[in-house]
Amino acid sequence: MNRYLQEKVGFAVLGLAALVVVLPILVVVGVIVVRGAAGISWEFLTGMPRQGMKAGGILPAIVGTLLLTLGTALVAIPIGVGGAIYLAEYARDTWTTRLIRLAIINLAGVPSVVYGLFGLGLFVLFLQFGSSILAGSLTLAIMTLPVIISAAEEALRAVPVEFRIVSASLGGSKWQGIYHIVLPQALPGIITGILLGLLRAAGETAPILFTVAAFYLPRLPTSILDETMALPYHLYVISTQVPGMPPQISYGTALVLLTIVLSLNILATLIRAYYRRRRWW
Amino acid sequence: MFRTSARNWGEFFIVALVRVMGFSTIGFVLLIFLFLLREGLPAFWETSLDNFFGTRWYPTLGFYGTLPLLLGSVVVTLNAIVIALPLGVGTAVFVREVAPGWAREILKPLIEVLAGIPSVVLGFFGMTVLAPLVREVLGMPTGLTAFTGALVLAYMSLPTIISVAEDALDAVPKSYRDAALAMGATRWQTIWRVVVPAARSGIVTAVMLGLGRAIGETMAVMMVTGNAARMPLSWDALFRPVRTMTATIAAEMGEVAQGSTHYHVLFAIGILLFVVTFFINLSVALTLFRRQRRGGLR
Numbered sequence: 187m188n189r190y191l192q193e194k195v196g197f198a199v200l201g202l203a204a205l206v207v208v209l210p211i212l213v214v215v216g217v218i219v220v221r222g223a224a225g226i227s228w229e230f231l232t233g234m235p236r237q238g239m240k241a242g243g244i245l246p247a248i249v250g251t252l253l254l255t256l257g258t259a260l261v262a263i264p265i266g267v268g269g270a271i272y273l274a275e276y277a278r279d280t281w282t283t284r285l286i287r288l289a290i291i292n293l294a295g296v297p298s299v300v301y302g303l304f305g306l307g308l309f310v311l312f313l314q315f316g317s318s319i320l321a322g323s324l325t326l327a328i329m330t331l332p333v334i335i336s337a338a339e340e341a342l343r344a345v346p347v348e349f350r351i352v353s354a355s356l357g358g359s360k361w362q363g364i365y366h367i368v369l370p371q372a373l374p375g376i377i378t379g380i381l382l383g384l385l386r387a388a389g390e391t392a393p394i395l396f397t398v399a400a401f402y403l404p405r406l407p408t409s410i411l412d413e414t415m416a417l418p419y420h421l422y423v424i425s426t427q428v429p430g431m432p433p434q435i436s437y438g439t440a441l442v443l444l445t446i447v448l449s450l451n452i453l454a455t456l457i458r459a460y461y462r463r464r465r466w467w
Numbered sequence: 468m469f470r471t472s473a474r475n476w477g478e479f480f481i482v483a484l485v486r487v488m489g490f491s492t493i494g495f496v497l498l499i500f501l502f503l504l505r506e507g508l509p510a511f512w513e514t515s516l517d518n519f520f521g522t523r524w525y526p527t528l529g530f531y532g533t534l535p536l537l538l539g540s541v542v543v544t545l546n547a548i549v550i551a552l553p554l555g556v557g558t559a560v561f562v563r564e565v566a567p568g569w570a571r572e573i574l575k576p577l578i579e580v581l582a583g584i585p586s587v588v589l590g591f592f593g594m595t596v597l598a599p600l601v602r603e604v605l606g607m608p609t610g611l612t613a614f615t616g617a618l619v620l621a622y623m624s625l626p627t628i629i630s631v632a633e634d635a636l637d638a639v640p641k642s643y644r645d646a647a648l649a650m651g652a653t654r655w656q657t658i659w660r661v662v663v664p665a666a667r668s669g670i671v672t673a674v675m676l677g678l679g680r681a682i683g684e685t686m687a688v689m690m691v692t693g694n695a696a697r698m699p700l701s702w703d704a705l706f707r708p709v710r711t712m713t714a715t716i717a718a719e720m721g722e723v724a725q726g727s728t729h730y731h732v733l734f735a736i737g738i739l740l741f742v743v744t745f746f747i748n749l750s751v752a753l754t755l756f757r758r759q760r761r762g763g764l765r
Contacts, residue, residue, distance in 0.1 A: 193655035203557030211581045214592050268488030288752045289492040295748040297683025299713045303737040307502035328495050361478045389585025392685040418587045425591050440588050451583040
């Protein structure tokens with residue numbers, strides 16, 4: 187075969203692969219938006235579920251997911267950003283540092299259902315938090331940690347070393363340089379990483395199965411030791427455990443979950459794009 | 468003088484704090500393993516090893532054979548990788564080496580959208596749209612099969628495979644490409660014979676990470692594979708229902724009594740999953756360290 191023809195065929199095959207990857211994504215999002223739109227109404231978004239979830243709204247699940255995400259953020263952000271500062275600014279390349287990196291790669295790879303088992307064993311049973319928002323948030327936070335650390339470390343490392351040198355030359359201590367100079371410059375990247383971590387937490391089901399999620403609880407939680415419904419678990423329940431579910435309710439639930447997650451996703455992309463263009467170094 | 472010393476103490480405290488936060492990640496891995504062992508180890512003296520690695524999973528009758536679940540995970544995961552590997556590497560090469568700028572601007576965000584779609588939403592789509600389609604096309608009694616699971620899993624591991632493979636291609640020095648082109652190779656020959664082979668180790672890493680993601684995936688797999696705990700050994704096993712380790716834990720943990728043998732066995736399956744993913748990630752970490760890349764990790 188002529189090698190220029192070969193090139194054309196090769197590129198066409200690669201393009202086809204990309205198309206096969208991308209088209210189903212559009213189909214999935216399209217189907218859920220079109221079919222879910224029929225189920226969305228004010229009552230659906232702000233009402234309590236009724237008749238064994240076959241009617242009414244999904245407010246407790248929406249509130250539950252927002253609370254869990256907030257709880258995850260409160261725990262995972264300080265530890266994640268702190269850990270990233272240590273790795274990017276203080277840690278030298280020793281075997282203990284490598285052990286930390288190994289731990290991070292591992293935390294990122296532990297199956298979500300194993301996080302669920304761990305949360306059940308440690309928070310629910312051993313520490314006796316019971317099945318609660320507290321136990322669920324802590325479990326999700328540990329799962330989110332590696333995403334935030336990796337992204338934040340990358341953002342910190344992207345800040346040129348000159349910034350630190352100039353700060354030191356003006357008499358600033360190492361921490362002052364990090365806090366006043368490096369951190370603000372890395373902030374957009376860190377925020378993007380945080381959002382990407384949190385959207386994963388918001389959409390996860392397996393870690394909350396045994397640590398917080400209530401099957402059917404048509405009221406709002408009043409304390410962090412309460413159980414709560416959550417959107418991903420609710421979608422799982424109504425699509426597998428409840429026979430005769432009206433499709434517009436399951437698709438509507440899927441659409442609400444997808445909207446929350448994808449809007450965080452788009453926000454992260456926009457922040458990154460905006461600051462990348464504005465960056466002057 | 469006072470200011471400086473207060474500053475030093477404050478700084479000392481803060482550095483200690485960040486250090487603790489960094490080291491906490493090691494603590495969390497140990498805690499996870501510890502609590503899995505604490506709840507899972509009793510399974511090994513409550514059941515015999517024969518029973519635990521047997522071929523029958525009927526917990527209500529006292530049969531805790533995990534082999535069908537293990538093989539179920541293997542069948543689904545391997546097929547997912549067989550589907551995802553060519554698609555993922557092909558897409559990564561297309562995005563990095565071939566696609567014009569505008570195509571890249573469309574492809575990259577879409578792949579990020581895929582990475583963001585919750586597992587349960589993909590599972591729901593797989594159940595309601597994909598499974599009926601599979602049933603029609605294959606003329607099978609049910610569309611909830613290992614194949615459907617592999618298909619969904621393949622797409623779930625694609626974002627990981629694509630982004631890591633892209634990094635690998637990105638790390639190939641430009642001089643390699645220049646040299647190949649200068650010797651008269653076409654762009655295709657350059658990509659196929661020089662760039663991709665040079666990125667080989669990174670592509671292997673991509674596949675390993677994809678494998679790790681796929682084997683641990685829970686919700687989507689549970690919703691589309693039909694969950695029949697039988698040995699997937701017949702020739703058409705791929706097109707029949709199977710049940711994975713992850714799905715078993717997720718489906719049964721809610722119903723078992725705490726401290727029962729069944730409960731301990733589910734944790735023991737968790738130990739198995741943890742150990743498998745640990746070794747996958749260990750091998751990834753080792754290749755990363757060996758490569759001594761330009762700071763940071765992905």
